[in-house]
Amino acid sequence: xxxxxxxxxxxxLGRFVASPGAAIAAVYGRRRIGKSSLIRQALQGRxxxxxxxxxxxxxxxxxxxxxxxxxxxLENSDSPRFPAFVAPPASWKEAFLLLFQVIKDTPxxxxxxxxQWMANYRHELVSDLKYVWDGxxxxxxxxxxxxxxxxxxxxxxKVIKSSAxxxxxxxxxxxxxFRLAETRELLTGRGVDEILRAHMITAGVPKYLRLLxxxxxxxxxxxxxxxxPNGYLSTEYERIFTSHFGKKPHFARLxxxxxxxxxxxxxxxxxRSAGVTPGGQLTQQLRDLESAGxxxxxxxxxxxxxxxxxxxxxxxxxxRFYFSFIRPNLQKIRTRQSVDLFNAIATSGAYHxxxxxxxxxxxLQHADLIARELGFRGIDFTAGPYFSPARDGKNxxxxxxxxxxxxxxxxxxxxxxxxHPPGVEAIEEMEKKLELLARIAGRKTLQRVLIVRGKVSRxxxxxxxxxxxxxxxxxFLTDPRP
Numbered sequence: 036x037x038x039x040x041x042x043x044x045x046x047x048l049g050r051f052v053a054s055p056g057a058a059i060a061a062v063y064g065r066r067r068i069g070k071s072s073l074i075r076q077a078l079q080g081r082x083x084x085x086x087x088x089x090x091x092x093x094x095x096x097x098x099x100x101x102x103x104x105x106x107x108x109l110e111n112s113d114s115p116r117f118p119a120f121v122a123p124p125a126s127w128k129e130a131f132l133l134l135f136q137v138i139k140d141t142p143x144x145x146x147x148x149x150x151q152w153m154a155n156y157r158h159e160l161v162s163d164l165k166y167v168w169d170g171x172x173x174x175x176x177x178x179x180x181x182x183x184x185x186x187x188x189x190x191x192x193k194v195i196k197s198s199a200x201x202x203x204x205x206x207x208x209x210x211x212x213f214r215l216a217e218t219r220e221l222l223t224g225r226g227v228d229e230i231l232r233a234h235m236i237t238a239g240v241p242k243y244l245r246l247l248x249x250x251x252x253x254x255x256x257x258x259x260x261x262x263x264p265n266g267y268l269s270t271e272y273e274r275i276f277t278s279h280f281g282k283k284p285h286f287a288r289l290x291x292x293x294x295x296x297x298x299x300x301x302x303x304x305x306x307r308s309a310g311v312t313p314g315g316q317l318t319q320q321l322r323d324l325e326s327a328g329x330x331x332x333x334x335x336x337x338x339x340x341x342x343x344x345x346x347x348x349x350x351x352x353x354x355r356f357y358f359s360f361i362r363p364n365l366q367k368i369r370t371r372q373s374v375d376l377f378n379a380i381a382t383s384g385a386y387h388x389x390x391x392x393x394x395x396x397x398x399l400q401h402a403d404l405i406a407r408e409l410g411f412r413g414i415d416f417t418a419g420p421y422f423s424p425a426r427d428g429k430n431x432x433x434x435x436x437x438x439x440x441x442x443x444x445x446x447x448x449x450x451x452x453x454x455h456p457p458g459v460e461a462i463e464e465m466e467k468k469l470e471l472l473a474r475i476a477g478r479k480t481l482q483r484v485l486i487v488r489g490k491v492s493r494x495x496x497x498x499x500x501x502x503x504x505x506x507x508x509x510x511f512l513t514d515p516r517p
Contacts, residue, residue: 040217040241041073044208048077051206052144057178059168059203063190064210065328065351066275067242070183073210074146083144084108084134088152090278097153098130099123105134128163135171144179145172151189158193165199186279187326211328212352213239214401215511222248227508229253231488235393238352238400243268258377261361262368269368272357279327285311285320293330293349294358297392298433299422305347321347329354335421336439337475346422350396359389387454394452394507395435398486401511405448406438408510409484409503415441423471434468436486446482447472449501458492461485462500486510 051060062070075083085108089100102123124130134145147153154160172178184190187209195204213221218234221244225233233253237243246267250256261268280286292308293300302321306313311320324330331350334342349355360380367373380386398405399419406412422433438446449465451457469481485491485501488508496504 058205060206131167
């Protein structure tokens with residue numbers, strides 16, 4: 036399948052590669068998001084040197100693997116032969132200097148993939164790289180170095196913002212899931228309902244979408260990939276979670292706790308549910324989970340960035356699907372009792388409730404397109420959920436999407452994904468939320484918007500209650516770029 040999507044990112048990386056001077060780029064995003072594909076596409080025709088790292092292996096083995104890859108890539112190229120050495124390099128500095136001997140007279144783009152594994156999550160490699168870059172690589176005209184990683188916290192804190200490479204990163208690209216329009220581009224020939232279903236289950240992760248595209252229907256794909264013993268998605272949790280966080284039980288406990296509370300948890304409640312200590316270590320663990328794209332941390336729109344009134348949500352679509360439907364059925368899956376299991380799940384109330392929640396995440400992902408549809412994208416605004424403080428053990432009222440606008444309007448969105456056209460009950464639900472907001476909105480206008488999949492009932496249309504009713508597919512299946 037040819038390369039699709041990521042056109043903005045591809046153009047940015049292409050401009051970086053074509054720029055005349057020696058330069059470094061950082062590309063990061065969660066596993067399966069398409070980082071390597073993007074880099075290879077941008078480097079087409081340039082004969083790059085690619086170096087993959089080993090997961091959870093010590094420095095000595097990482098360096099040996101690096102040298103093995105260098106030797107293999109030089110065997111069928113016109114570059115100088117592998118440089119001779121008396122003993123294998125003991126440090127990354129020595130290994131990088133061997134690479135310099137190869138490229139100093141015949142420059143080639145160099146890519147370090149999964150940099151956090153190569154560095155064993157430590158800063159020493161980055162310090163060595165800084166020394167070799169400043170003194171050697173940067174002297175090669177047009178030399179390009181691309182640093183790629185799937186742990187955003189490492190890439191940001193230990194690479195981009197590190198004292199060693201600070202100011203030396205010329206291009207920074209973060210990859211997230213496809214938008215709905217890009218999902219349609221990849222799932223060419225599919226109907227809009229299949230495209231929507233596939234996107235809400237995968238959140239636009241390219242690897243998962245490509246797997247789904249090989250089947251005659253999304254329903255059959257999910258049954259085979261997620262509910263068979265060796266299905267890719269039934270075994271993906273261990274691969275992707277271990278690759279990000281190794282065997283660290285606190286991370287898994289936090290994710291499981293959030294999976295059990297779809298409306299999110301405050302920090303103290305999360306620590307209690309996960310059975311972890313609410314100290315400084317928890318703060319770092321939550322930041323790591325958030326930077327990996329697995330969870331979201333949200334403050335109400337009327338609270339400042341420094342507010343402690345933070346709620347955490349499990350926002351990764353695959354993890355939410357895994358904990359809702361795959362993990363509870365692992366025994367059936369492993370003993371092959373899961374034939375047609377997904378067909379039964381797909382007609383259940385739990386599945387439709389899950390899809391409703393996923394629809395809300397879809398709308399959050401496309402908040403800028405909602406603003407465009409409503410005609411205020413040129414006005415400064417903040418967008419996101421709002422929730423009232425919990426009282427007496429209750430979560431309080433939660434609004435999943437609103438826009439706090441600089442033109443003194445708060446646009447409040449009600450989102451409905453239903454098998455049947457929403458009726459006038461949507462008015463009552465919105466009124467409850469407006470009653471909450473009226474106490475804090477001050478003099479701002481409260482604008483009522485309903486976002487749906489498809490149409491609404493005639494009675495709701497006749498009521499004329501909502502300022503606008505937006506069909507999500509019409510609004511989102513457009514050019515995803517601003």
